[in-house]
Amino acid sequence: MAYILILGGSPDLVDRVRSVPGHIVSALDRAGMDELARVNGLESVLNVRDDMLADMAILGDGLPVAEALSMAESMGTLFPSVDRVLVAEPDTELVLRAMRSGVRDIVSRDATEDELKVLMHRADRSPTSVRRDDANPPPNDLHRMIVVSGPKGGVGRSTVATNVALALARTAPMDTVLVDLDLQFGDAGELLDITPSHTIAEAFGSAGSLDGLILKTLLTVHRAGFYVLCTGESPASSDEMSAAQVRQLLRQLSAQFRYVVVDTAAGMNDQTLAAIDEASDLLLVASMDLSSARAVRREVDMLVARGVAPASRHVVMNFADRQSGIGVREVEAAIGLPIEVLVPRSREVKLSNDLGRPVIERKRRCAAGKAFDRVVDLIRADELVTRSNKHRGVLVP
Ligand SMILES: Nc1ncnc2c1ncn2[C@@H]1O[C@H](COP(=O)(O)OP(=O)(O)OP(=O)(O)O)[C@@H](O)[C@H]1O
Numbered sequence: 001m002a003y004i005l006i007l008g009g010s011p012d013l014v015d016r017v018r019s020v021p022g023h024i025v026s027a028l029d030r031a032g033m034d035e036l037a038r039v040n041g042l043e044s045v046l047n048v049r050d051d052m053l054a055d056m057a058i059l060g061d062g063l064p065v066a067e068a069l070s071m072a073e074s075m076g077t078l079f080p081s082v083d084r085v086l087v088a089e090p091d092t093e094l095v096l097r098a099m100r101s102g103v104r105d106i107v108s109r110d111a112t113e114d115e116l117k118v119l120m121h122r123a124d125r126s127p128t129s130v131r132r133d134d135a136n137p138p139p140n141d142l143h144r145m146i147v148v149s150g151p152k153g154g155v156g157r158s159t160v161a162t163n164v165a166l167a168l169a170r171t172a173p174m175d176t177v178l179v180d181l182d183l184q185f186g187d188a189g190e191l192l193d194i195t196p197s198h199t200i201a202e203a204f205g206s207a208g209s210l211d212g213l214i215l216k217t218l219l220t221v222h223r224a225g226f227y228v229l230c231t232g233e234s235p236a237s238s239d240e241m242s243a244a245q246v247r248q249l250l251r252q253l254s255a256q257f258r259y260v261v262v263d264t265a266a267g268m269n270d271q272t273l274a275a276i277d278e279a280s281d282l283l284l285v286a287s288m289d290l291s292s293a294r295a296v297r298r299e300v301d302m303l304v305a306r307g308v309a310p311a312s313r314h315v316v317m318n319f320a321d322r323q324s325g326i327g328v329r330e331v332e333a334a335i336g337l338p339i340e341v342l343v344p345r346s347r348e349v350k351l352s353n354d355l356g357r358p359v360i361e362r363k364r365r366c367a368a369g370k371a372f373d374r375v376v377d378l379i380r381a382d383e384l385v386t387r388s389n390k391h392r393g394v395l396v397p
């Protein structure tokens with residue numbers, strides 16, 4: 001049961017949040033907040049109920065946005081585990097300002113009962129609650145973990161991962177995270193033109209254990225409304241992460257985000273295997289040649305033999321062009337799976353990557369942009385199947 005604190009909420013909002021059962025809810029109006037903060041500081045505002053720290057603080061519709069954001073920021077320093085939610089009408093600029101202030105969600109002041117339920121369900125999954133129940137939470141079935149893999153180097157895994165994360169962020173802003181699991185030579189940060197202030201290695205601290213409470217403070221905000229966890233500069237330090245640590249990291253993120261997209265290194269290592277075992281969706285990236293296609297087939301055979309291949313698998317054929325002298329049918333026969341998406345070899349993709357602005361951000365309507373949109377359509381279609389099967393009580397493999 002999560003403890004939710006509403007700060008500066010209108011009486012109507014407080015009533016509606018209280019009407020969602022199964023949570024402890026406290027509310028402080030503006031005057032009450034000011035008084036407590038003046039006398040005992042911000043800490044006392046968050047510990048308002050018998051020294052119980054809130055799982056979630058809802059910064060209500062009775063506060064000016066600028067004030068709510070600066071409060072969210074201070075809370076992040078004092079209590080990084082408290083999920084901060086802003087009540088406001090979201091627009092792109094506000095979403096970004098909010099993410100930079102550490103706000104995890106924005107809800108409209110007219111949020112429906114269902115929307116409030118979803119929001120409060122998230123408080124149950126917050127790192128504080130997760131840690132209380134289990135330091136290694138099980139993957140969340142209604143959330144997708146999309147691992148982008150491919151045995152050969154340079155086939156376009158990072159291009160696919162960054163574009164897919166960006167496209168998913170359009171449907172789930174603030175609820176998508178991209179993890180660069182190419183621990184030695186990951187370049188997702190460069191492809192997105194972001195300078196990470198923290199890296200994966202830091203998530204595990206010097207003791208080598210994951211601190212779920214501070215994990216979200218280590219994520220870098222991308223301007224398109226999603227989070228990124230980058231690899232470090234030094235190949236040696238990052239490569240020491242164990243498969244168990246990878247699982248723990250991905251499970252923590254999956255408990256907090258609707259979409260977790262994972263970029264991986266070429267070939268197969270223990271970290272990638274662990275990620276694939278946790279995944280709901282596997283995107284297999286190959287380039288338009290038989291050697292790359294055969295390598296994908298061997299990868300799939302190996303994953304199936306080990307029992308770790310997720311049910312949802314899609315082949316993305318990159319660098320598709322007429323000059324390759326090989327047809328889609330031949331490549332499909334070599335892979336043993338249908339090719340569902342063809343990404344053309346394109347100057348736009350190359351240029352976009354070099355500029356650090358994925359093609360889906362710069363030129364969404366070009367052929368390659370549409371191909372990445374199609375990848376997202378496939379992921380979302382699988383998501384719907386999983387959901388509806390769950391409703392019907394069908395066991396999803
Ligand atoms: N469809 C495309 N058209 C043109 N260039 C592309 C395309 N896809 C990727 N590239 C370029 O090919 C190179 C390799 O792409 P990318 O880094 O995405 O591959 P990767 O599989 O992640 O490689 P690595 O093995 O280094 O991790 C990059 O320079 C990228 O800009």
Ligand SMILES: [Mg+2]
Nearest residue numbers: 157158182187
């Ligand atoms: Mg790469």
